[in-house]
Amino acid sequence: PQGTRDYSPKQMAIRERVFNAIITCFKRHGAEVIDTPVFELKETLTGKYGEDSKLIYDLKDQGGELLSLRYDL
Numbered sequence: 299p300q301g302t303r304d305y306s307p308k309q310m311a312i313r314e315r316v317f318n319a320i321i322t323c324f325k326r327h328g329a330e331v332i333d334t335p336v337f338e339l340k341e342t343l344t345g346k347y348g349e350d351s352k353l354i355y356d357l358k359d360q361g362g363e364l365l366s367l368r369y370d371l
Contacts, residue, residue, distance in 0.1 A: 340364035 305313060321331065343354050343366045355367040 334368070337365045337367050340366045343368065 325331075337357065340354070340356060341364075353369040355369070357365045357367065359365055
């Protein structure tokens with residue numbers, strides 16, 4: 299789909315080196331790595347983002363639960 303990309307093994311190797319260099323630099327200056335989910339329950343994100351919640355893309359899982367993709371990642 300538009301806005302998505304597949305990376306070849308060669309491109310991934312370059313991408314990993316760049317990300318590792320960035321992470322190393324950030325850690326050297328006291329930053330810590332975090333990992334946040336790409337999607338969450340809709341009610342959780344709606345409460346966090348208020349007015350910006352209209353930028354959230356909604357999904358429904360097979361059980362009918364509303365999930366949302368975070369726009370800020």
